[in-house]
Amino acid sequence: MxxxxxxxxxxxxxxxxxxxxxxxxxxxxxxxxxxxxxxQRTDGTVVELTARTSTTRNSDGYIRRSTTWFPTVEFTVDGRQYSFQSSTGSNPPAYAEGESVPVAYDPDDPSDARISxxxxxxxxxxxxxxxxxxxxxxxxxxxxxxxxxxxxxx
Incomplete structure (x- = not known):
């Protein structure tokens, strides 16, 4: 060509x-x-950090493992407790268990939430x-x- x-x-x-x-x-x-x-906004608490490990192999055969930490957050709306796992993870973990985080949630469906x-x-x-x-x-x-x-x- x-x-x-x-x-x-x-x-x-x-x-x-x-x-x-x-x-x-x-x-x-x-x-x-x-x-x-x-x-709507409220405060939530990180209740768990879930590790996801991925493994890759480069062209030389070297195996590389990396771990990403995803926080699970609990929050309360109108006396009812909700929880979600963030779709954004990091290494090192961006949050610690027990840490307070800002939460944004859909007022019509509080189960639809994310860290704000x-x-x-x-x-x-x-x-x-x-x-x-x-x-x-x-x-x-x-x-x-x-x-x-x-x-x-x-």
Whole structure:
């Protein structure tokens, strides 16, 4: 395959992936912002830290294990107790058992709740947005370079 066509193809794929990631970012951020705008706030308590260990093997055969800690939070609304496990984990743990944390919950369905912090709320949109901001311009530059090389070819 000619270099120009290869650059055009790879650039198109990278650019498309970048645009999809940016669209996902917008959807995630809008959903989170909408939830937080209508959510009620209360304080909860971290009652448990759950470890999830993942194992990966690199090309040299080296096995790497990493553990991520996910907090389980309990809170009370109108005398009824609710609990949820955060979808955002970290290593080292971001919270300690017994620690008080701010909670945002849906007033119509208090079981729909999350820790009300910037990182817990916007980590996913930040990651997809950062990847989209890398893939889109790299893809665009590769695509344009490929088109220019294709036009120069005799």
């Amino acid at each position: 000619h270099n120009g066509r290869l650059f055009t193809l790879v650039g198109g794929i990278f650019g498309l992936i970048g645009l999809v990631l940016l669209c996902v970012t917008i959807a995630l951020a809008a959903s989170t912002a909408s939830f937080l705008a209508s959510a 912090s910037f990182w817990s709320a916007f980590l996913a949109p930040l990651i997809t947005g950062a990847l989209g901001l890398v893939f889109t311009p790299v893809g665009t530059l590769l695509f344009l370079k490929g088109r220019r090389l294709t036009r120069r070819r005799p």
